[in-house]
Amino acid sequence: MSGQRDLFGGAITTTLPTTLLDASDFRQVPDTQEVYLSPDSGISVIVEVLESVAAPDLREAAGLHFDALAHDNNATSKSINDTVDLSNGSKGTTPNPVVLYGTQAVQKFNSTTADEVRILLALYRVPEKNVDLVMTMNVPMTSADGGAVGEDAWHAARDIFQAAARSLRIVDYGLFA
Secondary structure, eight states: OEEEEEEGGGTEEEEEETTSEEGGGTSOOOTTEEEEEOSSSSOEEEEEEEEOOSOSSHHHHHHHHHHHHHHHTTEEEEEEEEEEEOOOOOTTSSOOOEEEEEEEEEOOTTOSSOEEEEEEEEEEEEGGGTEEEEEEEEEESSOTTSOOOOHHHHHHHHHHHHHHHHHOEEOOGGGGO
């Protein structure tokens, strides 16, 4: 079951499964992020307010954010599978996102093997505030710590992400002041 989640004190809303746990309830999360974790797997959803990258083309900008994520993850390899424009039906109140689908090989916890993590990334550009709002979902397909999911769960996660990306609304642009 999914429901509307208020992010950043209600300045942004989106639809996410009610089973996802708000990471700020049990660990420190930066003020520029909202982090939700699956209680049953290694799946996570992160919404982050970032300074716009220097790429006027949104697909290129999404690729730069994906590359930055790969760098932050110390990924041993990365690939972008697809980048698509997504209509959110907000009639201009929230920018339409560009959605990137990719994969990263991420070695964690001193493991000898890299985990295969499928990455879903939605980029909402707010040019008048010089902000890139980025929502990512990390879906481990292989995992040294047991958090991996199978193909059926991957397809379900992708559907959840697409619903979240379509439903995300920026309610209060003052968040980006």
